Amino acid sequence: MAILSISFFKTIPINARNAYGGSIENRARFLLDVLDAVISVWGSGRVGVRIGPSNKFGGMGDSAPDVTFPYVARALARRGLAYLHIIEPRVTGNVSDDGKPPVAAGLLRPLFGGPVIAAGGFGAAGAEAILAKGEADLVAFGRHFLANPDLPERLRRNLPLNPYDRATFYYGGDRGYADYPAYETGRQDELTASGSSALSVHGGSLL
Amino acid sequence: MRADVPGECSERSHGDILRPARVPGRVDDYGSDLHLADRQRRVRLAGHLHRRTGGGLAKSGGRRTRARCHDIAPALACRSQSHVDLQPNGHAPIAPSAIKAEVRALLASGPAIGSMPRAIELSEIPGLVDEYRRAAQRAKEAGFDGVRGARC
Numbered sequence: 001m002a003i004l005s006i007s008f009f010k011t012i013p014i015n016a017r018n019a020y021g022g023s024i025e026n027r028a029r030f031l032l033d034v035l036d037a038v039i040s041v042w043g044s045g046r047v048g049v050r051i052g053p054s055n056k057f058g059g060m061g062d063s064a065p066d067v068t069f070p071y072v073a074r075a076l077a078r079r080g081l082a083y084l085h086i087i088e089p090r091v092t093g094n095v096s097d098d099g100k101p102p103v104a105a106g107l108l109r110p111l112f113g114g115p116v117i118a119a120g121g122f123g124a125a126g127a128e129a130i131l132a133k134g135e136a137d138l139v140a141f142g143r144h145f146l147a148n149p150d151l152p153e154r155l156r157r158n159l160p161l162n163p164y165d166r167a168t169f170y171y172g173g174d175r176g177y178a179d180y181p182a183y184e185t186g187r188q189d190e191l192t193a194s195g196s197s198a199l200s201v202h203g204g205s206l207l
Numbered sequence: 208m209r210a211d212v213p214g215e216c217s218e219r220s221h222g223d224i225l226r227p228a229r230v231p232g233r234v235d236d237y238g239s240d241l242h243l244a245d246r247q248r249r250v251r252l253a254g255h256l257h258r259r260t261g262g263g264l265a266k267s268g269g270r271r272t273r274a275r276c277h278d279i280a281p282a283l284a285c286r287s288q289s290h291v292d293l294q295p296n297g298h299a300p301i302a303p304s305a306i307k308a309e310v311r312a313l314l315a316s317g318p319a320i321g322s323m324p325r326a327i328e329l330s331e332i333p334g335l336v337d338e339y340r341r342a343a344q345r346a347k348e349a350g351f352d353g354v355r356g357a358r359c
Binding site: 018019020021030031033034035037038040041042046047048049050082085170 | 303313329332336337339340343344347352353354355356
């Protein structure tokens with residue numbers, strides 16, 4: 001899966017000076033223009049989109065994500081994309097409050113109508129819960145995947161996770177990327193493994 | 208990219224896909240030390256994950272999904288959140304508006320405060336959209352399974 005980053009249509013950094021600024025329709029235009037260009041190469045079934053409605057990283061942000069993103073989800077629905085990957089508002093760039101419940105996937109999934117990947121602050125229980133509620137089709141893990149090279153196995157067996165060190169994110173080098181240990185198999189008998197057969201794990205973007 | 212064995216990410220195959228990824232025209236971040244270092248790290252990371260997960264990053268419904276993945280065009284993400292040292296001819300990075308992003312750029316010498324961008328002109332947008340189309344074309348030629356637009 002190749003990833004093309006499209007960071008353009010947030011409210012804050014865009015002047016209302018042309019067809020790509022101001023209104024929701026205008027601010028969504030660049031994303032849709034780019035997607036249509038990419039779809040012309042791949043066909044829509046091979047193109048997915050990842051959105052972070054409440055992302056504020058880098059000083060960017062949308063002033064009305066509860067209006068902008070339903071519009072975007074409907075526009076994407078008409079294109080029949082492979083999937084829509086949604087970052088929950090409890091994660092805003094490099095700040096997160098994983099104690100908050102997920103809301104975005106449940107709001108946007110009916111509007112999009114296709115497969116939805118929920119992301120942001122999920123552990124095994126939260127992932128199972130959103131799948132059971134039918135608000136997402138898949139769940140993505142990022143931070144936990146960085147800290148747990150054997151994450152799928154840990155989730156499957158309900159093993160404890162290594163804590164991640166955010167200070168090592170995005171800074172190059174191996175530290176924080178290649179030095180977290182896998183779970184010691186000798187400890188498995190101490191823990192109660194629980195089935196999590198419905199859990200889907202998506203590697204997603206690591207960077 | 209075609210991994211040597213279906214369902215596996217090998218270091219070599221990631222290196223092969225990452226090396227030719229280059230965004231033409233004004234965006235040439237791939238020629239920079241940043242992306243050289245970044246590519247090398249991604250290759251190492253991919254190899255690490257390959258080894259630690261037995262080649263599969265993901266399983267879904269008991270069926271191992273292929274883990275051919277990874278980025279081809281972070282250069283575009285670097286446009287508004289970049290540094291003049293990473294831009295062709297030391298030009299300012301472009302952005303929707305001339306507002307400095309609150310980010311650090313990773314230079315060969317280490318993290319640095321991002322540079323003040325210039326606002327893109329309306330007339331430049333069709334060319335920018337076409338850069339995405341060409342990047343998507345390269346991803347296809349390189350053998351990826353699909354493309355994800357990340358509107359971060």
